[in-house]
Amino acid sequence: MKLLIKNVYIPGKDGKAVKAKNIEITGNRISAFPKHPDVSQYDQIIEGKGKLALPGLVNTHTHVAMTLFRSYADDMELMDWLQNKIWPAENRLNDDIVYWGSTLAFAEMIRGGTTSFCDMYMFMNSCAKAAAQAGIRGNIARGLAGVSPNAQSALQENIDLFEQWDGACDGRIRVMLGPHAPYTCPPDYLKQVRDAAITHHIPIHIHLAETRTEVENCEKEYGMTPIALMDHVGLFDVPVLAAHCVHVNDKDIAIMAEKGVRVAHNPGSNLKLASGIAPVLAMRKAGITVGLGTDGASSNNKLDMFAEMRLAALIHKAVSYNPKAIEAGEALDMATREGAKCLGYDDLGELREGWLADIILIDRSGFNWKPDFNDVSITVYAANSRDVDTVIINGKPVMINKELLTIDTERLDFEVNRVVKELYGGLE
Amino acid sequence: MKLLIKNVYIPGKDGKAVKAKNIEITGNRISAFPKHPDVSQYDQIIEGKGKLALPGLVNTHTHVAMTLFRSYADDMELMDWLQNKIWPAENRLNDDIVYWGSTLAFAEMIRGGTTSFCDMYMFMNSCAKAAAQAGIRGNIARGLAGVSPNAQSALQENIDLFEQWDGACDGRIRVMLGPHAPYTCPPDYLKQVRDAAITHHIPIHIHLAETRTEVENCEKEYGMTPIALMDHVGLFDVPVLAAHCVHVNDKDIAIMAEKGVRVAHNPGSNLKLASGIAPVLAMRKAGITVGLGTDGASSNNKLDMFAEMRLAALIHKAVSYNPKAIEAGEALDMATREGAKCLGYDDLGELREGWLADIILIDRSGFNWKPDFNDVSITVYAANSRDVDTVIINGKPVMINKELLTIDTERLDFEVNRVVKELYGGLE
Structure with a gap:
């Protein structure tokens, strides 16, 4: 399968896109930027005239099926929210509900231009099936709570998920182990997870240092910060993607840098849940790879990586009183190449020959794109996720001219209505 | 002229919209919510089936023609940005350029659903003409710099603007006096502006306490904070809308509350320019009216009140570690009724019989609206400005089914390209 995207603009190092280019895709990779392509050579041609081509956006931390909890419970204290709203509803999830919530x-x-996601949740076979069908790239993990009665079976389930799905769909689907957090996974369990990670060569996705309370309790119980505790139990001996890291100190950051821990920064969720603002500047300065994520739709409440890019570029300027803190290009990097590194890819997140072909085309005809002196500035500060026009993942078009090709949206509407009734029937 | 909007949903106090309603508009006001309207009685009927009706959004602080500086210069130190980029370009503005930048x-x-704006800039006759043509509601002021050679003529220009435009277009256009800021307007000049405000009954729009540097310099020069200085020169004896108020202390807040100073909070701009985060919770607690604004497109870089609502709801939660800090309904209030109060209206910003008919209809068919347990939550946290479908201002439709009725968008494209060439020709 050979695909040609014609006449798109690609931003240069200075953010300014000045030249129309053609992008050739062979299989699932970018194979060339031909100046004078022979159109008879291609199975499919996408006209990109006037549009901006960017690497697809990478959502490094989410719980996809939690879309079904969108707007169900907002502006609440964390424990009230979890205990009285989210957990009772989560108890009713099943394969069917998770499939449609994921879809x-x-x-x-x-x-909205997101081509990769990184998920940790339940009924992950359904999530994988939905991702396979939708054509999206994703790293999935079974959320593991060591304190739960199903701690052992969930770990086995996660390993089975790895055996069944890792590398599936032409490499689009990858599997990670998902120990939920230090406050739900005691050290012994974390060691068990780490051992499984070593045995099966599975990377880990975990929530770390999200709230002040978590850090305080961890210090009280173990005399260490969550990061130091993870280091102590050997979790960082395997590749780890740590979500949040809002409350990490200099020592924590040094450990994370040394051990190559990657971070999923979720500005919208951290603000909405009043967790705080992660020290992203310090982490990046220490050489830590930081990607961006939306977290679940229940704490955001949307899965819009344009909104997260803008937030990431804005909030760190204000808290550091430095207007150059996270520049537009850095925010875009975090949402693309750095995010791809968080997911374990070293050949994703740039429009580069030989790299994986996850590409989005952006319609620049909106008022928010006028005038356009710098495409990267506008992408980060002024663009709207609805400006995304065409999406290609792993070499295959999944949206063209704003029309989804892999998802039957009428059926989706019907099924979402159906499973929402099932999920909430009888709950207040 | 009688208009009927049929079958829309209006959110109740709890944010949940459950009942389809009809809205009747007579002239420029909401005249009834008829249960069984006689459709033969109306000059125009807008079908709103399934859509959400909200009051139009009020942008309480912007510089509209600065759209022409969008993406021209970002991620720079404030003075470098102003001196080397913005001011040289601003020197080239003229009536024609400002007309098209405003349009x-x-x-x-x-x-994006904004029905009112509050502007302070130059060539304001052109801004007023453009607003008259576009059908938008706006408070306009001539920016006044007391330190400038044109200080006296600009003040006279602002008074002339008031004589010519205040109350024009069926009351849509109002005029304010626009002393720029304490650091550009010495006390004697501010007194002169205040005297003019008293003589002609004109309210004032001013930038106050935007940056730490401004406050420090003011304290050095006058031994007072900007707020205390304004109080001292008697500026607060007339109605004042103060933009920013990022760096105000408890004493300042007490003065503002006592004098009825209203505040335009611009979260996006304050973050982008690294000014800081305004103490909105303390100001609101003191009873101060706080609206939301985008500031100019050069420091935002879009004029999207949905983005500002979300930011306002999110950032104050994190800095106060309180997930209930600004609830969704409060953010929506700030963007509607509170914003209208900032502009001097007490009959705008709610869908209420007898009140001015600035109404937006929102298309809830996007994925970001599913499921929809709470329309206000989704409006603030998950909605996209592109969800706005229909806009009515002062009783007149200006957008129906996403089609602008008062602006020729093809000509706008052409003219913006033309004036941008004129504005930047020869500049680096």
Whole structure:
């Protein structure tokens, strides 16, 4: 399968896109930027005239099926929210509900230019099936709570998920182990997870240092910060993607840098849950790879990586009183190449010959794009996720001219209505 | 002229919209919510089936023609940005350029559900003409710099603007006096502006306490904070809308509350320029009216009140570690009724019988609206400005089904390209 995208603009190092280019895709990779392509050579041609081509956006931390909890419970204290709203509803999830909640998330993400996600949740076979169908790239993990009665079976389930799905769909689907957090996974369990990670060569996705309370309790119980505790139990001996890292100190950051821990920064969720603002400047300065994520739709409440890019570029300027803190190009990097590194890819997140072909085309005809002196500035500060026009993942078009190709949106509407009734029937 | 909007949903106090309603508009006001309207009685009927009706959004602080500086210069130190980029370009503005820059802003704002703006800038006759044509509601002021050679003529220009435009277009256009800021307007000049405000009954729009540097310099020069200085020169004896108020202390807040100073909070701009985060919770607790604004497109870089609502709801939660800090309904209030109060209206910003008919209809068919348990939550946290479908200002439709009715968008494209060439020709 050979695909040609014609006449797109690609931003240069200075953010300014000045030259129309053609992008050739062979299989799932970018194979050339031909100046004078022979159109008879291609199975499919996408006209990109006037559009901007960017690497697809990478959502490094989310819980996709939680779209079904969107707007169900907002502006609440964390424990009240979890105990009285989220957990009772989560108890009712099943394979069917998670399949459609995931598909809703993929529709929303693809519509907004997100081509990869990283998930940790339940009924992950359903999530994988939905991702396979939607054509989106994703790293999935079974959320593991060591304190739960199903701690052992969930770990086995996660390993089975790895055996069944890792590398599936032409490499699009990858599997990670998902120990939930230090406050739900005691050290012994974390060691068990780490051992499984070593045995099966599975990377880990975990929530770390999200709230002040978590850090305080961890210090009280173990005399160490969550980061130091993870280091102590040997978790960082395997590749780890740590979500949040809002409350990390200089020592924590030094450990994370030394051990190559990658971070999923979720500015919208951290603000909405009043967790705080992660020290992203310090982490990046220490050489830590930081990607961006939306977290679940229940704490955001959308899966819009344009909104997260803008937030990441804005909030760190204000808290550091430095207008150059995270420049537009850095925010875009975090949402693309750095995000791809968080997911374990070293050949994703740039429009580069030989790299994986996850590409989005952006319609620049909106008023928010006028005038356009710098495409990267506008992408980060002024663009709207609805400006995304065409999405290609792993070499295959999944949206063209704003029309989703892999998801039947009428059926999606029907099924979401159906599973929402099932999920909430009888709950207040 | 009688208009009927049929079958829309209006959110109740709890944010949940459950009942379809009809809205009747007579002239420029909401005249009834008829249960069984006689359709033969109306000059125009807008079908709103399934759509959400909200009061139009009020942008309480912007510089509309600065759309022409969008993406021209970002991620720079404030003085470098102003001296080397913005001011040289601003020197080239003229009536024609400001007319089209303003029209671009109105197109963007109406497209995104903003029905009122509050501007302070130059060539304001052109801004007023553009607003008159676009059908948008606006308070306009001539920016006044007391330190400038044109200080006296600009003040006279602002008074002339008031005589010519205040109350024009069926009351849509209002005029304010626009002393720029304490650091550009010495006390004697501010007294002169205040005297003019008293003589002609004109309210004032001013930038106050935007940066730490401004406050420090003011304290050095006058031994007072900017707020205390304004109080001292008697500026607060007339109605004042103060933009920013990022660096105000408890004493300042007490003065502002006592004097009825209203505040335009610009979260996006304050973050982008690394000014800081305004103490909105303390100001609101003191009873101060706080609206939301985008500031100019050069420091935002879009005029999207949905983005500002979300930011306002999010950032104050994190800095106060309180997930209930600004709830969704409060953010929506700030963007509607509170914003209208900032502009001097007490009959705008709610869908209420007898109140002015600035109404937006929102298309809830996007994935970001599913599921929809709470329309206000989704409006603030998950909605996209592109969800706005229909806009009515002062009783007149200016956008129906996403089509602008008062602005020729093809001509706008052409003219914006033309004036941008004129504005930047020869500049680096």
